[in-house]
Amino acid sequence: xxxxxxxxxxxxxxxxxxxxxxxxxxxxxxxxxxxxxxxxxxxxxxxxxxxxxxxxxxxxxxxxxxxxxxxxxxxxxxxxxxxxxxxxxxxxxxxxxxxxxxxxxxxxxxxxxxxxxxxxxxxxxxxxxxxxxxxxxxxxxxxxxxxxxxxxxxxxxxxxxxxxxxxxxxxxxxxxxxxxxxxxxxxxxxxxxxxx
Amino acid sequence: xxxxxxxxxxxxxxxxxxxxxxxxxxxxxxxxxxxxxxxxxxxxxxxxxxxxxxxxxxxxxxxxxxxxxxxxxxxxxxxxxxxxxxxxxxxxxxxxxxxxxxxxxxxxxxxxxxxxxxxxxxxxxxxxxxxxxxxxxxxxxxxxxxxxxxxxxxxxxxxxxxxxxxxxxxxxxxxxxxxxxxxxxxxxxxxxxxxx
Amino acid sequence: xxxxxxxxxxxxxxxxxxxxxxxxxxxxxxxxxxxxxxxxxxxxxxxxxxxxxxxxxxxxxxxxxxxxxxxxxxxxxxxxxxxxxxxxxxxxxxxxxxxxxxxxxxxxxxxxxxxxxxxxxxxxxxxxxxxxxxxxxxxxxxxxxxxxxxxxxxxxxxxxxxxxxxxxxxxxxxxxxxxxxxxxxxxxxxxxxxxx
Amino acid sequence: xxxxxxxxxxxxxxxxxxxxxxxxxxxxxxxxxxxxxxxxxxxxxxxxxxxxxxxxxxxxxxxxxxxxxxxxxxxxxxxxxxxxxxxxxxxxxxxxxxxxxxxxxxxxxxxxxxxxxxxxxxxxxxxxxxxxxxxxxxxxxxxxxxxxxxxxxxxxxxxxxxxxxxxxxxxxxxxxxxxxxxxxxxxxxxxxxxxx
DNA sequence: TATGAATGAGTCTTCATTCAT
DNA sequence: TATGAATGAAGACTCATTCAT
Numbered sequence: 151x152x153x154x155x156x157x158x159x160x161x162x163x164x165x166x167x168x169x170x171x172x173x174x175x176x177x178x179x180x181x182x183x184x185x186x187x188x189x190x191x192x193x194x195x196x197x198x199x200x201x202x203x204x205x206x207x208x209x210x211x212x213x214x215x216x217x218x219x220x221x222x223x224x225x226x227x228x229x230x231x232x233x234x235x236x237x238x239x240x241x242x243x244x245x246x247x248x249x250x251x252x253x254x255x256x257x258x259x260x261x262x263x264x265x266x267x268x269x270x271x272x273x274x275x276x277x278x279x280x281x282x283x284x285x286x287x288x289x290x291x292x293x294x295x296x297x298x299x300x301x302x303x304x305x306x307x308x309x310x311x312x313x314x315x316x317x318x319x320x321x322x323x324x325x326x327x328x329x330x331x332x333x334x335x336x337x338x339x340x341x342x343x344x345x346x
Numbered sequence: 347x348x349x350x351x352x353x354x355x356x357x358x359x360x361x362x363x364x365x366x367x368x369x370x371x372x373x374x375x376x377x378x379x380x381x382x383x384x385x386x387x388x389x390x391x392x393x394x395x396x397x398x399x400x401x402x403x404x405x406x407x408x409x410x411x412x413x414x415x416x417x418x419x420x421x422x423x424x425x426x427x428x429x430x431x432x433x434x435x436x437x438x439x440x441x442x443x444x445x446x447x448x449x450x451x452x453x454x455x456x457x458x459x460x461x462x463x464x465x466x467x468x469x470x471x472x473x474x475x476x477x478x479x480x481x482x483x484x485x486x487x488x489x490x491x492x493x494x495x496x497x498x499x500x501x502x503x504x505x506x507x508x509x510x511x512x513x514x515x516x517x518x519x520x521x522x523x524x525x526x527x528x529x530x531x532x533x534x535x536x537x538x539x540x541x542x
Numbered sequence: 543x544x545x546x547x548x549x550x551x552x553x554x555x556x557x558x559x560x561x562x563x564x565x566x567x568x569x570x571x572x573x574x575x576x577x578x579x580x581x582x583x584x585x586x587x588x589x590x591x592x593x594x595x596x597x598x599x600x601x602x603x604x605x606x607x608x609x610x611x612x613x614x615x616x617x618x619x620x621x622x623x624x625x626x627x628x629x630x631x632x633x634x635x636x637x638x639x640x641x642x643x644x645x646x647x648x649x650x651x652x653x654x655x656x657x658x659x660x661x662x663x664x665x666x667x668x669x670x671x672x673x674x675x676x677x678x679x680x681x682x683x684x685x686x687x688x689x690x691x692x693x694x695x696x697x698x699x700x701x702x703x704x705x706x707x708x709x710x711x712x713x714x715x716x717x718x719x720x721x722x723x724x725x726x727x728x729x730x731x732x733x734x735x736x737x738x
Numbered sequence: 739x740x741x742x743x744x745x746x747x748x749x750x751x752x753x754x755x756x757x758x759x760x761x762x763x764x765x766x767x768x769x770x771x772x773x774x775x776x777x778x779x780x781x782x783x784x785x786x787x788x789x790x791x792x793x794x795x796x797x798x799x800x801x802x803x804x805x806x807x808x809x810x811x812x813x814x815x816x817x818x819x820x821x822x823x824x825x826x827x828x829x830x831x832x833x834x835x836x837x838x839x840x841x842x843x844x845x846x847x848x849x850x851x852x853x854x855x856x857x858x859x860x861x862x863x864x865x866x867x868x869x870x871x872x873x874x875x876x877x878x879x880x881x882x883x884x885x886x887x888x889x890x891x892x893x894x895x896x897x898x899x900x901x902x903x904x905x906x907x908x909x910x911x912x913x914x915x916x917x918x919x920x921x922x923x924x925x926x927x928x929x930x931x932x933x934x
Numbered sequence: 935t936a937t938g939a940a941t942g943a944g945t946c947t948t949c950a951t952t953c954a955t
Numbered sequence: 956t957a958t959g960a961a962t963g964a965a966g967a968c969t970c971a972t973t974c975a976t
Contacts, residue, residue, distance in 0.1 A: 566970060566971085567970070567971060568969090568970075568971095578971095579973095579974090582972070587971080587972080588970095588971065602976095
């Protein structure tokens with residue numbers, strides 16, 4: 151039990167710092183202070199270890215987003231909550247956040263593609279429903295998902311990247327507040343443009 | 347001459363698709379249809395090849411940004427121009443854009459760190475001067491560079507990522523227009539918040 | 543007790559199918575449905591397990607041959623009995639037969655070399671005495687043990703190999719009859735050649 | 739060129755002495771005095787190296803048998819020629835002979851299965867035609883291929899095994915003569931039994 | 935007796951780079 | 956300039972065996 155967690159933690163850091171190809175099984179062993187055999191007793195391969203971390207991280211952020219979305223009573227609340235909950239998760243799990251933000255999804259992940267797809271599907275569906283609901287009232291823009299997502303997600307992710315690299319002065323709390331408001335304004339404005 | 351360019355092109359694609367550690371010299375050789383000896387005749391190492399591409403790409407985006415900034419007569423024009431020129435560059439050089447967007451800067455890059463630093467310095471200085479100039483008039487927010495950059499750059503980069511993966515329906519032209527406007531509004535609003 | 547036998551049985555099959563180096567302790571564990579600890583409780587090493595099987599199998603064939611030889615009243619009966627008893631044993635213990643027929647005797651077997659040597663010695667002595675006895679009467683060839691053995695043993699072993707692979711149509715019983723006769727004729731003819 | 743042959747030779751000996759799983763790539767490297775890289779420059783894997791040797795050896799023996807068979811003017815000549823040509827090949831290529839005689843055909847060989855199958859097909863067809871031809875005259879036994887092969891091949895192979903291990907006193911030439919005659923007699927006798 | 939976690943030496947293979955032609 | 960053979964350090968993974976419970 152403990153060993154498994156130690157290995158996962160070590161791997162998370164290594165993958166984040168050095169990338170998938172860049173981290174050596176030896177790196178992970180060293181950081182986790184585990185023998186080769188022990189590592190392979192708990193995980194069948196470097197790939198599998200990576201996949202487990204990747205899925206876990208994705209699962210977490212998505213759960214966070216979904217929870218935020220479901221609680222929201224209005225579209226404004228929803229937008230602000232998405233931004234805020236994401237940045238709170240970054241604060242809580244900086245390593246996983248950094249991991250997801252830097253990691254390219256490798257081809258071999260196709261093995262767990264199913265679960266990934268299912269997870270993405272759930273998020274997308276919920277998001278789509280939620281958007282639809284507010285598009286009908288004219289509060290959110292019509293059929294511009296790409297721009298909508300860029301405005302909703304882009305600034306938070308960019309800020310998170312800077313924060314994780316220690317290149318920020320503003321706190322995450324404050325950023326959440328201000329970026330949430332900015333997102334809401336941007337989406338409202340976009341909605342206006344999309345009117346007939 | 348031609349050989350050199352072919353190799354650079356092949357390497358750019360490989361690095362983008364497979365990452366630095368993920369691409370082997372053999373991959374590059376195969377794509378460029380070049381023999382080992384020939385490749386090493388033109389470039390001294392895989393690292394050097396990577397560094398050259400990295401510097402070139404950075405140089406290009408930065409030049410693009412600087413030009414946009416220098417031409418701008420007002421802060422609004424400046425903001426819109428930054429967004430638009432970036433997306434135009436992405437359109438012109440999708441491979442280099444994808445390369446920069448996905449590539450982690452490796453440690454060994456420290457060898458060319460000097461040049462990189464110089465380039466960054468120039469951009470940062472110009473940007474800072476430009477911001478200062480407009481901060482004084484109250485048009486741009488005070489001392490919140492992190493949020494400012496997130497709002498200025500985040501959406502465009504996020505959109506570029508989606509576009510490069512073929513996940514967009516909106517054209518880059520239109521996106522430039524709308525994201526430029528959104529950025530300008532966001533920054534103006536941020537400036538209000540920063541007032542006393 | 544039962545456990546021990548299960549392990550031996552599983553190991554026999556594994557060694558036969560995969561060879562000594564080719565079978566892993568994990569293979570044996572899986573086939574015998576036994577845990578690592580349990581397996582090592584019963585046997586001290588993979589080598590020992592192999593040696594036990596090897597010795598058992600050799601002991602069995604040799605006992606079979608010796609019995610056949612001792613019962614024979616004439617040289618013809620002896621030759622036919624050797625062939626028949628060998629093929630009967632193959633029928634009774636196909637796995638052990640296959641094991642011996644495919645297995646290369648590893649160097650580490652030198653540890654049990656003594657017992658092996660003793661066993662071989664007994665067989666050789668008995669065989670030599672028996673041959674001598676019939677060489678004196680001119681029924682068996684003189685001083686051509688190599689050819690004699692080839693004619694006596696070669697066809698039966700070749701047929702056994704084919705039978706074990708399921709590549710035969712003739713039954714073992716019939717084969718015993720016909721190959722026994724063939725061996726006897728061949729040896730008699732060889733004896734003629736060896737006459738002055 | 740030279741390098742390639744050296745590696746093949748070294749591998750042949752290693753595989754024969756230690757078995758497929760038993761020989762280490764390091765063993766081969768050491769014997770051939772070649773670096774890892776060089777070995778893998780010429781062969782893509784240990785498997786491939788093995789397969790090449792296996793196919794080569796099979797090709798050789800089969801070619802030998804086919805030539806012998808085609809030249810034969812009578813069934814007696816054919817039988818004697820098969821035995822003699824096989825033993826001559828053993829004399830000429832003791833290493834390859836030993837290799838084939840001890841080597842189990844691994845599962846992974848399925849990759850070259852096609853060529854193997856084609857080769858076996860040719861031999862089998864030619865042999866079948868040849869047998870048929872002489873079965874019609876009553877010189878060879880009817881529909882007892884398994885026994886026929888055992889009597890034809892068994893003694894020669896057994897003798898070859900002994901000769902290769904240095905356990906013989908009779909020369910291969912003499913053995914060929916006597917085993918050829920024995921085979922011919924055995925087959926003729928078998929034919930009698932098969933008569934109506 | 936049984937279990938399964940832990941160990942680390944050893945195996946196959948990859949890959950950047952050098953060198954002779 | 957071009958070619959491809961040669962090199963060897965380093966990487967992922969396997970496996971027999973030991974040990975704590």
